[in-house]
Amino acid sequence: MRRFYYVAHGVAWRSVHNTFANPAIILPSIIFPLFFLAAFAGGLSSIAGVPDFNYKPGYTAFQFAFVLLQSSAFGGVFTGFAVARDFDSGFARRLLLCAPQRSGIIAGYAIGALVRWFVTGTCVTVAALLAGMSIEGGGVELVGLFGLGVLVNIVAALWACGVAMFLRTEQAGALIQMPVFIVLFVAPVFVPLSLLTGWIHAVARYNPATAALEAARGLIAGSPVKLVLAFGLLAGAIAVMSLFARRGLASAERAG
Amino acid sequence: MSHASPAIEVEQLVREFRKGPRAVDGIDLAVSPGEIYGFLGPNGAGKSTTVLMLTTLLPPTSGRASVGGYDIVREGSHVRASIGAALQEAALDAILTGREHLTLQATLQGMPRSERAGRTQELLERVGLTEAADRRVGGYSGGMKRRLDLALALVHRPRILFLDEPTTGLDLQSRSALWEEVARLARDEGMTVFLTTQYLEEADALADRVGIIDHGHIVAEGTPAQLKSEIGSPSVEVVPADQSECGALVARLEAFGTLARNGRGAVTVQIPDGESQLAEIVRVLDQAHLKVASLQLHQPSLDDVFLAKTGRKLEGAGEDEDER
Amino acid sequence: MSASEAVVGAPGGISLAVPSLFDQVGAVARRSVVRIFRQRALLIFPLVFPLLLFAINGTGLAAARRIPGFPDVNYLDFALAIPFIQGALFVAITAGTDLARDIESGFFDRLALTPLRGSALLAGQLAGAVVLACVQSLVYLGVGIASGVGIASGFAGVFVLLALSILIAFGFAGLGSLLALRFGTGEAVQGFFPLLFVTVFLSSSNLPRNLITTDWFREVATYNPVSYLIEGVRSLIITGWDGEALALGFGFALALSVLTLSFAGASMKNRLVRT
Numbered sequence: 001m002r003r004f005y006y007v008a009h010g011v012a013w014r015s016v017h018n019t020f021a022n023p024a025i026i027l028p029s030i031i032f033p034l035f036f037l038a039a040f041a042g043g044l045s046s047i048a049g050v051p052d053f054n055y056k057p058g059y060t061a062f063q064f065a066f067v068l069l070q071s072s073a074f075g076g077v078f079t080g081f082a083v084a085r086d087f088d089s090g091f092a093r094r095l096l097l098c099a100p101q102r103s104g105i106i107a108g109y110a111i112g113a114l115v116r117w118f119v120t121g122t123c124v125t126v127a128a129l130l131a132g133m134s135i136e137g138g139g140v141e142l143v144g145l146f147g148l149g150v151l152v153n154i155v156a157a158l159w160a161c162g163v164a165m166f167l168r169t170e171q172a173g174a175l176i177q178m179p180v181f182i183v184l185f186v187a188p189v190f191v192p193l194s195l196l197t198g199w200i201h202a203v204a205r206y207n208p209a210t211a212a213l214e215a216a217r218g219l220i221a222g223s224p225v226k227l228v229l230a231f232g233l234l235a236g237a238i239a240v241m242s243l244f245a246r247r248g249l250a251s252a253e254r255a256g
Numbered sequence: 257m258s259h260a261s262p263a264i265e266v267e268q269l270v271r272e273f274r275k276g277p278r279a280v281d282g283i284d285l286a287v288s289p290g291e292i293y294g295f296l297g298p299n300g301a302g303k304s305t306t307v308l309m310l311t312t313l314l315p316p317t318s319g320r321a322s323v324g325g326y327d328i329v330r331e332g333s334h335v336r337a338s339i340g341a342a343l344q345e346a347a348l349d350a351i352l353t354g355r356e357h358l359t360l361q362a363t364l365q366g367m368p369r370s371e372r373a374g375r376t377q378e379l380l381e382r383v384g385l386t387e388a389a390d391r392r393v394g395g396y397s398g399g400m401k402r403r404l405d406l407a408l409a410l411v412h413r414p415r416i417l418f419l420d421e422p423t424t425g426l427d428l429q430s431r432s433a434l435w436e437e438v439a440r441l442a443r444d445e446g447m448t449v450f451l452t453t454q455y456l457e458e459a460d461a462l463a464d465r466v467g468i469i470d471h472g473h474i475v476a477e478g479t480p481a482q483l484k485s486e487i488g489s490p491s492v493e494v495v496p497a498d499q500s501e502c503g504a505l506v507a508r509l510e511a512f513g514t515l516a517r518n519g520r521g522a523v524t525v526q527i528p529d530g531e532s533q534l535a536e537i538v539r540v541l542d543q544a545h546l547k548v549a550s551l552q553l554h555q556p557s558l559d560d561v562f563l564a565k566t567g568r569k570l571e572g573a574g575e576d577e578d579e580r
Numbered sequence: 581m582s583a584s585e586a587v588v589g590a591p592g593g594i595s596l597a598v599p600s601l602f603d604q605v606g607a608v609a610r611r612s613v614v615r616i617f618r619q620r621a622l623l624i625f626p627l628v629f630p631l632l633l634f635a636i637n638g639t640g641l642a643a644a645r646r647i648p649g650f651p652d653v654n655y656l657d658f659a660l661a662i663p664f665i666q667g668a669l670f671v672a673i674t675a676g677t678d679l680a681r682d683i684e685s686g687f688f689d690r691l692a693l694t695p696l697r698g699s700a701l702l703a704g705q706l707a708g709a710v711v712l713a714c715v716q717s718l719v720y721l722g723v724g725i726a727s728g729v730g731i732a733s734g735f736a737g738v739f740v741l742l743a744l745s746i747l748i749a750f751g752f753a754g755l756g757s758l759l760a761l762r763f764g765t766g767e768a769v770q771g772f773f774p775l776l777f778v779t780v781f782l783s784s785s786n787l788p789r790n791l792i793t794t795d796w797f798r799e800v801a802t803y804n805p806v807s808y809l810i811e812g813v814r815s816l817i818i819t820g821w822d823g824e825a826l827a828l829g830f831g832f833a834l835a836l837s838v839l840t841l842s843f844a845g846a847s848m849k850n851r852l853v854r855t
Contacts, residue, residue: 028774039781042797046787050646174625185636191643200639312855313689332855336693347686351615363607364694366599392618408690 003101011095011108015082016115029078029116033071033124037063040190041131047190055192057134057221064128065145065216066189069209071124072149073156073180075117079109080160080176087168087252096253106161106245113157114150121149136222144227145219148212151234156180158241165248168255183209208233261325262286263416263448264293264310269319271305279305281472282319287450287465289415292442294463295452296558298570302472303452304344307420310450311341324416340409341418346401350394354385354404357393358411365412379407383437399430406437416448417441423458435462456558456570468562468570475565484556487564488526489513491554492537495522497547505548508540524554531555598695608696608704615678616708626670626712627719630663634723637662641786649791653818660724661814662785664741665806667716668749669776675709676756676769683764683851698848702841706753713749717742724817732820740826741816747833748809752776754840761847783807808832 019025041063048059055062086092099105129135137145160176167175187209188196196204204210215230264287271280280302287293295303308314310323312332321328324338348357358376367375380386383403388396393404402422409417419438423431439462441447453459459466460480468476468483476483492512496505499521509515509525512533527533534553541548562570599607616622638659645655682688691701721738731737755776759769782800784792784807792798801807812829815822 032774035778035781038797039778042794043781043786043792043801044641044644046647046791046793047641047644049648049793050643053643182632182636185633185640188640190637190641195643196640197642198639200636311693313692313853315853315855329855333695336695336854339693341693343686343689345686347690349611349615349682349685349687351618352611356611356614360607360611361690361694363599363603364691364696366597366695368597 004104004107007099007101007104008107008111011099011105012111012115013108015079015109015112018082019112019116025078026116026119029071029075030120030123032074033067033120034127036070037067037124037127037131040067041128044190050191050195052195053191055217055221057136060128060131060133061135061220062217064124064133065220066184066187066213067128068121068124068145068149069152069212069216070184071120072117072153073184075120076110076113076153076156076158077160077177077180078116079113079157080164081170081173082112083109083161083164084167084170084172084176087164088170092168092252093256102249102253103246106158106242106249109161110154110157114153117149117153121146135220137219137224138222141219141222141224144224145216148216148219148230148234151231151238152212155234155237155241158238158245162241162244162248165245165252168252183207187213189213208237260289262322263289263291264321264323264450266306266310266321267319269306269309269321270317271302271309271314272317278317278472280309280316283469283472283474285467285474285477287448289448290442290446291464292438292449292451292462294459294466295450295469296454296456296459296463296466296562296570297452297469298454301469303454303469304420306469307341307343307418307450307452311339311343311418312336337412338414339416339418340412340414342402342405342409342420342422343418344420344424346405348393348396348401348404351392353390353392354380354396354400354407355389357404357408361408361411367412375411379410382410383407384433397430399426399433402426402430402434403437406434410441414447416450419449419451421452421454423453423455431458438462454570459558466558468558468565470562470566476561480558483558483561487556487560489528490531490556491524491526492534493522493524493550493552493554494537494541495549495551497549501546504544505541505546508544508546509537511540512537522550601697601700604696604700605703605707608691608701609707612678612705612708613711616674616712622674623712623715626667626674626716629670630666631720631723633666634659634663634720637786638727644787647787647791649788651788651818654728656724656727657729657818658814659786660720660729660817661810662780663720663724664717664745664813665748665780665785665810667720668713668745668752669773669780671709671713671716671749672752672756672776673770673773674712674756675705675753676758676760676772677766678708679705679757679760680764680766680769683760684766688851692852692854698852699845701852702757702844702848705757706750709753709756710746710750713746713753714742716749717745720745729817731816732818733816734820737816737820741813744812744816744826744829744833747830747837748813751833751836751840754837754844758840758844758847761844761851764851779804779806780810783810785810805832805836809836 041060045059047053095105096102159180163172163176186200186203187207188204193204193210193214211226211230211233215224215226218225266283266285268282268284269280270278270282272278283306295306297303305314309316310321310328312328312335315329323335326334326338328335355376358379359372362372362375380389383406385400385403388400393401396404423434426434438449442449451462463480465477465479466483467474494505494509496502502523505523506515509523513526513528515523515525531553559570638656642655644650651658733740756769759772763769783804784801789798789801789807792801808828809832811825815825819825
């Protein structure tokens with residue numbers, strides 16, 4: 001256990017250090033979510049005028065929930081890029097050679113992703129509040145909201161690590177990113193599920209991201225919905241992705 | 257050097273960059289038509305910068321030079337028409353095939369359409385790339401890329417060829433093949449070759465004359481033999497099988513030249529007349545029934561020349577800086 | 581003596597005619613087009629990604645049709661203009677990274693040693709971008725029509741739409757080339773992609789400008805030239821023949837092309853350093 005901790009600590013430290021020491025890495029991961037918040041909440045605010053669009057906190061809060069979870073997911077994705085880069089440069093081999101407890105490497109990357117997201121999430125939240133977002137939920141609800149963000153981040157980071165370790169090249173970037181992008185966007189991003197029509201409604205109904213999104217919006221509105229489903233799905237996804245990442249690690253170990 | 261007009265003539269050529277010292281600091285040189293001129297120096301010495309100026313890709317800060325009879329500054333387009341160049345990077349398009357590269361080059365050089373295919377095939381055969389001609393260059397080995405690079409430089413039948421470290425990174429076989437082709441170009445086609453290299457053996461094997469450059473200055477120039485003889489004559493190092501016979505060995509060898517003994521029990525004699533004395537030394541030792549554990553002939557190398565002129569050895573003297 | 585007859589050569593060497601501008605552009609264009617079609621990722625990703633967004637946003641925002649004042653069309657029809665603009669961004673990045681790769685690898689120097697004119701090099705590189713834009717536009721149009729989108733301007737409008745979208749892509753390709761020539765690295769070119777992406781979002785891409793209720797956003801969209809490019813393409817799909825929208829669309833596309841190519845030409849002179 002101790003060795004696991006030391007390895008995770010070392011990898012996490014490096015991940016955090018490299019992220020924050022390099023503006024080219026940290027700035028886009030902060031700026032993009034802010035931009036999406038501005039573009040969606042600002043540019044599409046008249047959507048709230050559609051009949052049957054009933055979300056009390058308003059459209060800014062409606063979009064804030066999506067942007068928060070999206071930034072969380074992409075925080076995990078960016079960590080996968082870093083893992084892929086480490087394999088391309090050969091640094092990952094060094095890690096595999098010296099780490100006495102190799103699962104700690106995955107944990108370290110995931111912790112690094114989480115720390116990065118804490119910064120991003122804070123910036124997005126402050127920006128939304130400054131833009132006049134109204135939060136009707138209390139302290140407990142907000143803890144639940146950020147808890148959802150933490151779990152989404154872990155899921156995405158484990159997925160990204162797994163893919164990166166299976167493919168071991170920076171060209172895995174598209175494969176890491178696209179599924180996450182699709183899962184996030186085939187959900188009630190712009191309007192509630194009840195206002196979606198056609199194939200997207202059919203898909204969004206069964207998309208796990210919908211549960212997380214609706215739970216997040218419910219927590220902001222102070223009327224929690226689908227919490228058990230959302231947290232349950234995310235916990236299940238973490239279990240599955242942990243296995244996936246571990247398999248990826250085993251594949252990387254076999255490749256040498 | 258012959259008395260015909262030089263194919264390449266350089267007078268006090270200087271290149272300064274905004275940040276850093278002068279990469280080329282007032283060099284003078286002249287290369288005769290049909291000569292292979294080896295430009296030898298460590299990394300950062302100014303070799304590639306000189307080539308870039310002579311091939312018109314970099315304007316000089318001051319000084320003048322002519323290539324093929326044309327001024328490199330005022331008559332750049334004529335210079336480019338007269339030369340072929342294979343620069344430090346092979347600079348190929350990984351997506352195109354070898355044949356497509358040559359066709360593109362031929363088109364851009366103004367070759368008539370009716371001649372392009374024939375010239376392309378001729379060059380592919382010359383450099384041994386016919387089988388790989390229609391494969392993408394991305395799949396070529398380093399040696400194949402260098403051969404294609406050379407072929408591209410020859411498309412328009414230039415009279416003067418610039419080769420900037422053409423064998424760096426190649427295996428021995430590829431290197432030898434390239435040397436053979438360069439020597440053949442000069443010998444059979446009378447091509448003037450300006451070759452930069454950091455490999456002593458390359459300059460030694462190929463060049464008719466060598467210019468040694470260090471920190472932007474030419475520190476020595478001449479044929480390899482002339483340069484080496486300036487430093488000293490060859491020497492023979494003999495280690496007797498029986499150390500007690502050292503005295504007898506010394507007595508026999510001192511007739512050939514200046515002696516020196518080193519701490520390893522060997523006796524070294526400088527032989528002013530060169531390797532021709534080696535057979536005589538062996539005969540004398542044999543007649544005296546002196547058994548030797550080893551007998552080695554040491555030739556002064558261009559590295560020794562570099563050491564004598566700069567106080568540093570050429571190998572390992574390179575600084576890690578951009579020449580451009 | 582015409583350019584194609586001018587001859588240069590060394591004394592005693594072989595003299596070759598300086599190739600005509602047409603030959604030079606043709607040779608570089610051929611290479612540019614071959615490169616595009618041999619790199620499937622360059623073809624597939626710019627096709628798939630905008631169409632994916634079209635599918636998702638086109639249906640995800642279908643409810644926007646119920647906003648009072650929204651044009652009387654399906655949101656899918658409204659949204660079809662966006663892939664053409666997003667595709668143009670990909671064309672910009674492709675053109676730019678291709679040229680930057682040549683500069684970084686030294687292939688640019690190889691070309692500089694030939695009689696190739698800078699203008700011919702630029703024009704030839706852009707030919708590949710134009711071909712890519714053609715393919716993209718045809719695919720977007722085909723997918724749109726197959727999805728049930730009606731082209732209000734009819735058969736003739738299709739040709740005008742293709743012409744406008746190709747002109748837009750050409751202008752963006754000029755921008756990509758300018759970035760490549762100015763900065764010389766693929767990384768720098770790709771670093772601008774997010775900025776270009778942002779300009780598409782901060783426009784009337786998702787809603788008509790008059791329905792954007794957030795004041796600052798509406799102002800930005802009004803001053804953003806991309807809004808007029810989108811509106812020009814969109815007018816052919818949902819309105820028919822809107823003279824003002826077309827004039828603004830073609831006007832901005834032409835201005836973008838002229839501006840970017842002028843600056844790219846100047847940068848080419850600086851980059852193609854030859855004595």
